[in-house]
Amino acid sequence: MKRVMYGLLTVVLVSLAWFNTSMAAEGPLxxxxxxxxxxxxxxxxxxxxxxxxxxxxxxxxxxxxxGPKKDVHLKEKGKVAGFLWMNKTDVSLENTPAVYMVxxxxxxxxxxxxxxxxxxxxxxxxxxxxxxxxSADKAFIxxxxxxxxxxxxxYAINEGTIKYGEPKDGMKGFTISLTIPSKMSAGTYKVxxxxxxxxxxxSRVTEDLTLELSGLPATISSLAYGKPLLxxxxxxxxxxxxxxxVGVLFRGGGGxx
Amino acid sequence: xxxxxxxxxxxxxxxLMILGLGGFVGLLSGIFGVGGGFLMTxxxxxxxxxxxxxxASDSNQIVGASTSGTLAHMRHGNVDIAMxxxxxxxxxxxGTVGVQVIKLLRAMGGADFLIAITYVIMLGGVGGYMFWxxxxxxxxxxxxxxxxxxxxxxxxxxxxxxxxxxxxxYKFEKSGCHISMLLPLGFGxxxxxxxxxxGVGGGFxxxPVMVYLLRMPMHVVVGxxxxxxxxxxxxxxxxQAYSNKTVDFVLAVLLLLGSTIGAQVGTSIGKKxxxxxxxxxLASLVLLVCAKMMAGLLMTPTIMVALKxxx
Numbered sequence: 001m002k003r004v005m006y007g008l009l010t011v012v013l014v015s016l017a018w019f020n021t022s023m024a025a026e027g028p029l030x031x032x033x034x035x036x037x038x039x040x041x042x043x044x045x046x047x048x049x050x051x052x053x054x055x056x057x058x059x060x061x062x063x064x065x066x067g068p069k070k071d072v073h074l075k076e077k078g079k080v081a082g083f084l085w086m087n088k089t090d091v092s093l094e095n096t097p098a099v100y101m102v103x104x105x106x107x108x109x110x111x112x113x114x115x116x117x118x119x120x121x122x123x124x125x126x127x128x129x130x131x132x133x134x135s136a137d138k139a140f141i142x143x144x145x146x147x148x149x150x151x152x153x154x155y156a157i158n159e160g161t162i163k164y165g166e167p168k169d170g171m172k173g174f175t176i177s178l179t180i181p182s183k184m185s186a187g188t189y190k191v192x193x194x195x196x197x198x199x200x201x202x203s204r205v206t207e208d209l210t211l212e213l214s215g216l217p218a219t220i221s222s223l224a225y226g227k228p229l230l231x232x233x234x235x236x237x238x239x240x241x242x243x244x245x246v247g248v249l250f251r252g253g254g255g256x257x
Numbered sequence: 258x259x260x261x262x263x264x265x266x267x268x269x270x271x272x273l274m275i276l277g278l279g280g281f282v283g284l285l286s287g288i289f290g291v292g293g294g295f296l297m298t299x300x301x302x303x304x305x306x307x308x309x310x311x312x313a314s315d316s317n318q319i320v321g322a323s324t325s326g327t328l329a330h331m332r333h334g335n336v337d338i339a340m341x342x343x344x345x346x347x348x349x350x351x352g353t354v355g356v357q358v359i360k361l362l363r364a365m366g367g368a369d370f371l372i373a374i375t376y377v378i379m380l381g382g383v384g385g386y387m388f389w390x391x392x393x394x395x396x397x398x399x400x401x402x403x404x405x406x407x408x409x410x411x412x413x414x415x416x417x418x419x420x421x422x423x424x425x426x427y428k429f430e431k432s433g434c435h436i437s438m439l440l441p442l443g444f445g446x447x448x449x450x451x452x453x454x455x456g457v458g459g460g461f462x463x464x465p466v467m468v469y470l471l472r473m474p475m476h477v478v479v480g481x482x483x484x485x486x487x488x489x490x491x492x493x494x495x496x497q498a499y500s501n502k503t504v505d506f507v508l509a510v511l512l513l514l515g516s517t518i519g520a521q522v523g524t525s526i527g528k529k530x531x532x533x534x535x536x537x538x539l540a541s542l543v544l545l546v547c548a549k550m551m552a553g554l555l556m557t558p559t560i561m562v563a564l565k566x567x568x
Contacts, residue, residue: 045260045269073565077558080370084554087563144562151560152305182262182269183305217264220506224265224498232498235317235506236491239513243324246517250329 029203030054031193036207038180039214046182051191052175057167059197061174062113062120063103067189072096091141092132099184101156103176110159118201122146153181186211265505266310272511279515283322287523289539290479291460292319292486295546310505313497316490317509322516323487329524330480337431337477341484343438347445348489355453375454376550383465384543391536432473444470460486461543475532
């Protein structure tokens with residue numbers, strides 16, 4: 001039993017040290033996800049994920065949903081022949097999260113928490129991203145990329161959305177419903193809660209969230225990527241079959257149209 | 258239950274919306290003999306489908322719609338199979354050349370500029386000419402004293418001396434013309450090259466080529482065009498599924514359900530319209546797409562970057 005306890009303690013300490021070296025031991029921050037696995041089935045259209053937790057009553061909490069990091073290949077728009085706007089130059093953002101959403105507590109403005117020093121907000125992401133070619137304006141390109149991602153719903157700053165419960169014994173609870181848009185593809189994401197006090201992160205807890213394909217989408221996806229030629233012929237075969245069927249049905253209708 | 262997840266596009270869509278979209282484009286396909294790729298791809302992109310997946314899944318859908326449409330036109334005796342095969346062979350050869358041209362230009366840079374300019378010139382030129390010509394046609398048909406066939410006959414006799422010297426003369430029964438097989442083959446190659454550069458099936462270029470250059474009757478043009486599109490799109494679907502993995506089968510089936518029915522209805526509508534009415538409607542559509550493209554090129558974009566390719 002003792003060995004198990006020591007083992008657990010080591011795991012907790014190592015993971016805490018890993019996530020935040022400047023962590024202050026001002027009390028436990030708790031984070032709980034209603035579920036850690038979301039199935040993408042045939043009629044899936046995005047969902048919501050209830051998240052709850054607790055923290056010291058005099059602190060604030062910010063929740064971030066992010067991941068997985070990838071290289072993004074973009075075209076920067078520019079003028080051609082002096083008046084035509086076109087996709088002109090190639091530019092890549094490396095190590096960019098596919099999804100990034102921030103939820104801040106009610107009662108304060110988001111600006112209070114969106115600080116690169118705290119590791120929260122779009123500006124905090126910029127330092128981990130490398131741009132190729134290096135001569136390109138990283139802040140500008142990433143800013144435009146953020147606009148593009150916000151439009152498709154996978155990047156968002158949700159101001160004042162975390163609700164606090166009544167303080168009790170120096171602690172308070174928090175709840176938030178995270179938006180999981182349908183554009184979030186299958187993969188492993190991270191949900192992180194950061195507690196803060198006086199502009200300093202006091203604690204940080206992270207949980208994994210997995211999205212996986214199931215049912216028809218899983219079958220089609222494995223066929224399309226695993227047996228692409230067969231998949232191509234199958235797609236054509238079914239399309240021709242549907243076309244013939246409708247053609248015959250309409251003739252059978254005796255020229256109703 | 259009104260939403261369905263598209264595993265390859267990586268997004269979900271409203272089923273009714275996609276059925277409606279399929280029906281609308283199928284209708285156009287049945288009426289005009291165009292695949293509708295030049296309309297469908299941008300519309301699907303508006304619903305959050307990546308451009309490469311939109312284009313590939315649309316060609317899968319066109320296979321269904323053009324099967325349905327070709328069948329309907331065959332029953333009306335509107336498909337010139339010999340002509341269609343010649344155009345098809347030319348189209349595939351031209352398409353292969355066009356893909357290499359684009360590869361070369363991409364390596365040199367400036368491919369996007371060429372694509373955009375080709376689009377605007379082709380859409381504007383073809384749409385403008387068709388619009389003007391069919392407007393004249395409609396005016397003439399209202400005024401019975403003018404013989405509408407004169408100009409056509411004059412043009413034909415002018416070309417005859419040269420065209421009759423070409424080898425492989427063949428009588429295309431349904432199209433009502435006696436010409437060299439090399440002629441549709443050559444035009445097929447030309448359309449194939451342009452279609453590959455523009456990344457579309459080429460129906461809206463092929464239709465005017467058949468109407469104005471091969472002088473085929475409008476209703477045979479529509480049926481023959483659909484026949485040709487069917488085989489082009491079978492080829493594109495298999496190639497895209499195999500090499501780029503961009504065919505979203507769920508999306509294609511949803512579009513299909515709408516478009517196969519739309520194509521049947523469209524064929525019946527097309528039958529009731531006069532050739533000039535058909536032409537002026539297609540011309541208006543082409544000009545509208547051209548205007549939208551122009552606006553996109555001239556207006557300052559709100560977001561200065563775009564995702565490259567797709568996957």
